[in-house]
Each structure stands twice: as structure tokens, then as C-alpha cells.
Amino acid sequence: MFELDMRSRKPIYEQLVEKIKELIMNEVLKADEQLPSVRALATELTINPNTIQKAYRELESQGFIYSIKGKGSFVNPNNQTRDIEKIQxxxxxxxxxxxxxxxxxxxxxxxxxxxxxxxxxxxxxxxxD
Structure with a gap:
């Protein structure tokens, strides 16, 4: 899906948040599309699942994704949040x-x-005018 810079001074979860937001804003990830599970993404990126969970929580608090218990995390179809972020x-x-x-x-x-x-x-x- 994407690569993280393990040598960067920026925390891994912040890099993850930025990458996912970028994919959402560029519509690579579509509205209501399911994100990889925490465990699957942690395995793919070889990082701690808690890091993925922290990034997903941050994305949810910013309105980019929503979670359904037992089903996973999905891209929020609300374009307003993405538009505001892109304008900023x-x-x-x-x-x-x-x-x-x-x-x-x-x-x-x-x-x-x-x-x-x-x-x-x-x-x-x-x-x-």
C-alpha cells in the first residue's frame, strides 16, 4: 500500500496518518472502502499493531475514517472533512x-x-465583490 520512513524523526503513527489521509484525499481509497485490518497492516508494514491502532484512532477523531465494531475501519464518505484538510x-x-x-x-x-x-x-x- 505504501512505505514508511523508519529513519524519520516523525513518529511512525503520524507518518501512517498522513499517508492514509493522502490516499483518501486523492481518492485512491474511496468512500466506505474498508481499510486493512490492524493485524494485516501491522504484518505488511512489520510494525507494532498498537501503532496501527493509534493511527486509526487519530484518523477517526479527525473524521477521515469510521469504525464498525467487529467489522473494521472504513473511509468516511463525508467529503467536507477532506475538503477542509486539502484547503489547509x-x-x-x-x-x-x-x-x-x-x-x-x-x-x-x-x-x-x-x-x-x-x-x-x-x-x-x-x-x-
Whole structure:
């Protein structure tokens, strides 16, 4: 399904949470699709089942998955949670790029004009006029 970086400073369960969220947001994992069992995924990734369980609990608390006792964990069909998460991710990436552009000397007005031109040409977003 995916690989984890065992040498990373980021805890394994956090890596697992991020990977599963990414698969859900990119619709590799579809709504109501069953996730691998804790035991099966732990065996596949050769990590402690408690780590998988912790990641699944975190994903459930964030609204990405839901569990049915005795059946397993499933992808939550609620798109709103995924949309909010994706928007936050895009905003964070955009912030980094804007800060880099400002650092490199691109004037703020030029960045704003670029965004406005893109918005006009793509017909994107909501209008707040």
C-alpha cells in the first residue's frame, strides 16, 4: 500500500496518518472502502499493531475514517472533512511559496496581480465583490 520512513524523526503513527489521509484525499481509497485490518497492516508494514491502532484512532477523531465494531475501519464518505484538510494543505504550501517569492525580491503587488490574473483567467474561487 505504501512505505514508511523508519529513519524519520516523525513518529511512525503520524507518518501512517498522513499517508492514509493522502490516499483518501486523492481518492485512491474511496468512500466506505474498508481499510486493512490492524493485524494485516501491522504484518505488511512489520510494525507494532498498537501503532496501527493509534493511527486509526487519530484518523477517526479527525473524521477521515469510521469504525464498525467487529467489522473494521472504513473511509468516511463525508467529503467536507477532506475538503477542509486539502484547503489547509494548499494554503500552507501557498504561504511557503509567497514567502519565498517575497524573500527573492518579488514585490507583493506583483504577487497579488498574478493571483488576480489567474483568478480572472481560470474563473476560480468565490467572488467577494
Amino acid at each position: 494543505s494548499v494554503k500552507k504550501d501557498l504561504e511557503k511559496l509567497v514567502l519565498e517569492a517575497l524573500y527573492l525580491g518579488i514585490p507583493a503587488q506583483e504577487i497579488i496581480k498574478l493571483v488576480q490574473d489567474l483568478d480572472a483567467s481560470k474563473g476560480g474561487g468565490e467572488s467577494h
